[in-house]
Amino acid sequence: MYLTKEEERILKGELGEGTQKAMELLVAIGDAYDAERMIPISRAHAASSGQEGDLYFVELLANGGAHCKVPTSTNPVYDIAYFDKLFDVPKDEGEVARRVMEAYKRVGAILSWSCLPYLAENIPLYGETVAFSESSATPYVNSVIGATTNREAAQSALAAGVIGKTPEYGLHIKANRKGTCLIKVEAALKDEFDYTLLGYCVGKKIGYGIPVLEGISRRPNTEELINFCAMSNVSGAISMFYVPGFTVEAATVEEAFQGDTPKDKITVTDDELKDACEELQTTSGQIDFVMLGCPHYTLKQLEEVARLLGGKKMRDGVTFWVCTSATAKVLAERIGYVDIIEKAGGHVVVDTCIDEPCWIAYKNKVGMTDSPKCAYYRRFKEVRVGKLEDCIEAAVRGR
Amino acid sequence: MRMTNLEISLKCHKIIGGYGEGEALVSHEPICFYLTDPKTGIVREKSHELAGKNLANKVLVFPSGKASSVVQIDGLFKLASHNLAPKAMIVKDVETVLVVSAFMVKVPLVDRLEKDPLEAIQTSDFVKVDAEKGTVTITKQKPQNSNDIAFCQ
Numbered sequence: 001m002y003l004t005k006e007e008e009r010i011l012k013g014e015l016g017e018g019t020q021k022a023m024e025l026l027v028a029i030g031d032a033y034d035a036e037r038m039i040p041i042s043r044a045h046a047a048s049s050g051q052e053g054d055l056y057f058v059e060l061l062a063n064g065g066a067h068c069k070v071p072t073s074t075n076p077v078y079d080i081a082y083f084d085k086l087f088d089v090p091k092d093e094g095e096v097a098r099r100v101m102e103a104y105k106r107v108g109a110i111l112s113w114s115c116l117p118y119l120a121e122n123i124p125l126y127g128e129t130v131a132f133s134e135s136s137a138t139p140y141v142n143s144v145i146g147a148t149t150n151r152e153a154a155q156s157a158l159a160a161g162v163i164g165k166t167p168e169y170g171l172h173i174k175a176n177r178k179g180t181c182l183i184k185v186e187a188a189l190k191d192e193f194d195y196t197l198l199g200y201c202v203g204k205k206i207g208y209g210i211p212v213l214e215g216i217s218r219r220p221n222t223e224e225l226i227n228f229c230a231m232s233n234v235s236g237a238i239s240m241f242y243v244p245g246f247t248v249e250a251a252t253v254e255e256a257f258q259g260d261t262p263k264d265k266i267t268v269t270d271d272e273l274k275d276a277c278e279e280l281q282t283t284s285g286q287i288d289f290v291m292l293g294c295p296h297y298t299l300k301q302l303e304e305v306a307r308l309l310g311g312k313k314m315r316d317g318v319t320f321w322v323c324t325s326a327t328a329k330v331l332a333e334r335i336g337y338v339d340i341i342e343k344a345g346g347h348v349v350v351d352t353c354i355d356e357p358c359w360i361a362y363k364n365k366v367g368m369t370d371s372p373k374c375a376y377y378r379r380f381k382e383v384r385v386g387k388l389e390d391c392i393e394a395a396v397r398g399r
Numbered sequence: 400m401r402m403t404n405l406e407i408s409l410k411c412h413k414i415i416g417g418y419g420e421g422e423a424l425v426s427h428e429p430i431c432f433y434l435t436d437p438k439t440g441i442v443r444e445k446s447h448e449l450a451g452k453n454l455a456n457k458v459l460v461f462p463s464g465k466a467s468s469v470v471q472i473d474g475l476f477k478l479a480s481h482n483l484a485p486k487a488m489i490v491k492d493v494e495t496v497l498v499v500s501a502f503m504v505k506v507p508l509v510d511r512l513e514k515d516p517l518e519a520i521q522t523s524d525f526v527k528v529d530a531e532k533g534t535v536t537i538t539k540q541k542p543q544n545s546n547d548i549a550f551c552q
Binding site for chain 1: 413414415465467468469471472473475476477480493494495496498499500502503510
């Protein structure tokens with residue numbers, strides 16, 4: 001890969017050890033893909049996770065004096081001070097989380113601790129070159145917004161944020177943004193949960209690639225697209241997709257395939273969505289808790305929870321969690337949604353994710369969620385998966 | 400029958416530099432490091448062809464990585480922190496997450512071997528990976544086909 005004099009100097013360590021390590025990683029990725037050069041990015045999102053590997057790299061950069069050159073937001077970890085009051089979080093795990101959060105602060109990241117940074121804290125525009133890790137963020141940014149990003153790891157996105165550049169490869173090149181598989185959607189797609197199951201089915205059926213969805217007649221809303229993105233990266237690795245007419249980059253199926261004829265054609269029916277939902281259940285009946293907000297609930301979804309819960313009470317022994325961003329919670333508090341949810345016995349928790357050690361108290365419990373992603377990465381024993389209305393009904397009735 | 404002792408040298412493409420040598424462990428399926436026991440290196444993924452095998456300190460030959468970036472990187476990182484990471488990795492298809500994983504634990508990673516690595520290398524062969532020079536040297540430990548067996552006998 002060609003490096004400018006400035007980039008060479010960074011690689012030699014002349015601008016400090018932190019930026020040197022970041023550049024070394026970007027050069028390795030560039031070499032792997034035969035990238036010709038580095039290109040500037042305007043923003044990045046690091047899928048921080050509060051795990052040991054994450055800690056190693058962000059401290060390596062922070063201790064080496066690196067500082068983000070472009071806006072770089074962060075994914076959920078967890079607030080140990082909040083969870084220590086509720087559960088017995090193991091001391092060593094809590095310490096890792098605390099150090100991760102402190103190191104991201106030292107490198108000058110936007111401390112969003114949100115998995116939907118593209119809605120509020122770090123929003124790319126159409127055509128921007130960015131480096132966004134996180135399973136819903138990568139396809140959302142590529143497809144719904146029309147900025148370009150590769151499927152980054154937390155570390156490669158952070159390195160790109162620190163250098164302000166990324167190697168030119170993959171989805172930064174137009175020819176690689178071509179559809180690879182035609183999905184004929186025969187399912188009716190009535191609500192957010194149907195999009196959740198659609199994403200899960202598409203990921204499972206094609207594994208890896210750029211699906212082009214045909215047959216969707218109603219314009220999907222923000223939450224439906226977020227769910228589709230997140231779930232397609234649980235069962236598969238989907239960095240980009242097209243819904244011609246509704247996503248930005250191709251107005252027609254032909255345009256999405258850049259003139260080629262699709263080799264693979266796959267149909268998704270209502271029955272298949274139903275089967276996918278059945279497959280996810282490991283139990284039925286009584287539950288100990290409900291876990292919502294994977295990915296983070298938006299303000300609109302918090303409103304929906306408040307509306308459905310208004311005047312009701314959780315059954316004794318059932319706890320109720322909604323994970324969201326700090327930004328959404330501020331507004332939800334101001335409007336009054338948080339008050340309604342708390343009066344019903346629920347918690348609205350910020351900065352965290354269902355896949356963090358802070359949930360250790362639920363290790364042997366039965367949970368219900370509206371998210372296959374939560375079910376897949378769960379830190380609890382048994383799971384029921386259903387739409388939001390069913391989760392709320394179960395929380396109120398205890399089963 | 401005696402073991403053959405043929406040495407083959409093949410060119411490769413460096414991704415993460417360094418040198419590593421050891422016994423080969425070949426997988427025809429993609430690997431997720433999170434699904435290995437971080438304290439032993441034994442593959443825990445029940446349906447995987449390497450289930451029950453130990454990848455610690457081996458030269459790992461596999462088609463590609465799989466699973467989310469967070470779990471993949473954390474999995475290899477945990478193995479490395481117990482000194483159980485592979486000595487080197489030879490892959491067919493590389494993606495960003497695997498590059499990051501190898502970079503974090505400083506394990507040599509190469510691709511584009513002159514021959515299909517899943518055919519050229521068999522489990523138990525002794526393999527030297529010199530990523531800096533772009534060479535993989537294989538010392539066969541098992542006869543490769545019926546002609547070899549005839550020759551050995």
